[in-house]
Amino acid sequence: MITTDALKYLPQMGLGRSRVVGCAGAKCQNSFALANGFAVEAIIGEEVTIAFFCSAGCYLNAIPRIVVRGCDEAAD
Numbered sequence: 001m002i003t004t005d006a007l008k009y010l011p012q013m014g015l016g017r018s019r020v021v022g023c024a025g026a027k028c029q030n031s032f033a034l035a036n037g038f039a040v041e042a043i044i045g046e047e048v049t050i051a052f053f054c055s056a057g058c059y060l061n062a063i064p065r066i067v068v069r070g071c072d073e074a075a076d
């Protein structure tokens with residue numbers, strides 16, 4: 001699992017660690033201070049941006065799950 005320390009990005013983005021933002025989780029409306037959140041790099045179009053999440057749960061829900069599939073040789 002890849003996790004990213006949000007604080008690492010704040011200086012680059014001109015954001016203070018006490019800045020309150022909304023969670024990027026689709027079903028989450030929590031607000032939190034950046035110092036308490038999780039950050040993940042997101043590529044939207046050709047731009048790299050940072051999405052902030054209030055909790056590990058929201059972060060994990062937002063990341064498409066990798067489905068480990070069995071061998072499908074017999075399916076064809």
Ligand SMILES: [Zn+2]
Pocket residue numbers: 023024025028029030053054055058
């Ligand atoms: Zn959240």
